[in-house]
Amino acid sequence: MEKSSKIFWVISIIITQQLAFLANASHPRKRIVAALYVFGDSTVDAGNNNNLNTLAKANAFPYGIDFNNCSTGRFSNGKTLADLIAIRLSLPMPPPYLGVPKSKRHQVIRGINYASGSCGILNSTRTGDCLSLDKQIEYFTSTVVNDLPRSIHSKTKLRHYLANSLYLLSIGSNDYMLNYFKYPNGTNNNLNPEKYADYLLEQLASRIKRIYDLGARKFVVSRIGEIGCTPTCVIRTPYSQKCNEDINQKVKHYSEKLPVKLQELQTQLSHSHFINLDNYNFSQKIRNSPEKFGFKYIFDSCVQRRKPCANRNEYYFFDFAHPTEATNKIYANECFSGTQLCLPYNILKLIHGN
Structure with a gap:
C-alpha cells in the first residue's frame, strides 16, 4: 500500500474514533466499553512492524487481500x-x-494497538526489531500519562475511562518458537517445560501488574494455542498429516497454568477482572469437527508460493502460522458471547459486571 494511502487510513481511523467518542458522550447508554487496548504479537499486530527493521512484516500481497485489498501489516x-x-x-x-x-x-x-510481530513476553524473544512487551507497556504509559489527559481533562474521568476500557493480551507463542525451542542453551531455556512455563507466567504477571497500576481493570488474556498444529510444525507423510504432539505437550503447561495465575492476580489486584481465552482446547474442538465450523482444510496454509487460495473461508490458517479472518471471526464471536472459549465468562459478562 502506498505511504499516502497508509496515512489517509490512519487519519480516517482517528476521525472515526473522535466521532464515536462524541456520539457516546452524548448517548452514554450506547457505550459498551470506553476503549480497547491491545498488547501482543503477530496474532494481533495491526501494522506496528511496518515501521521497524524486521523481516516479520505483513505489508505486502497477499496479506490484506480481504481487507479492502490493503496490506496494512496484519498477518x-x-x-x-x-x-x-x-x-x-x-x-x-x-x-x-x-x-x-x-x-x-x-x-x-477509543483504543490503540501496541502489538508487534515476532515479539514475546521476554525481551530476548524476537526476530529483528520488534516491540517487546516491556516496550509496548512503555508506549501505553505514554498514552496514559501524556496523550489521554489532553482529551480527558479530569483525573477522575480518566481513571473511570481506564477502568472501563478492555485490555487484550495475545502473546507467548514466540517465547517458545523463537526462543525456548530455537535456542535451547539460552538464558532460562535449560529449564524443563513446566519450569519454563512457570517462569514465563511470572514474567507475564509482573507486566500485567504494571498495566493494572496505570488504571486497567478488565483483561482478556490468551493462552498459547497448539503450536504443533500450525502448518509449519505439522508432521506430514505421503498419506497423512498430524499435529506435532511433542511440541504441544511442552506448550500445554503454560496454557494449563495461565488460568490459575490470572486467578491469583485477580485476588491480589482489587477490582480487577480476568478472562482467559482458551484457544488451546477450542482449536481441538474445531479440528475434531472442522465441517461444523465451515472448514475443509485445518492443517494447510491458504497461501502457497505467495498465492492465496480461492476460498479463504475454507481454511483455518492463512499462512504458515496465522489464522484466516474466518477463523478469527469464530474466535471473536465465541469469546464475545459464547461459553466454550473464554473462561470463566465471556466478554459480554465481563463488561456488564459478570
Missing part, C-alpha cells in the same frame, strides 16, 4: 481477533501505535 487475509472484538464492542479498530503521528496520538481515544 491475515483480513481482520485480526482484536479488530473483530473491537467491532463487536462498537468501537473502531485500534490503530497501530507506530502508525499514528506523534502529534495526533492524543486524539486517539
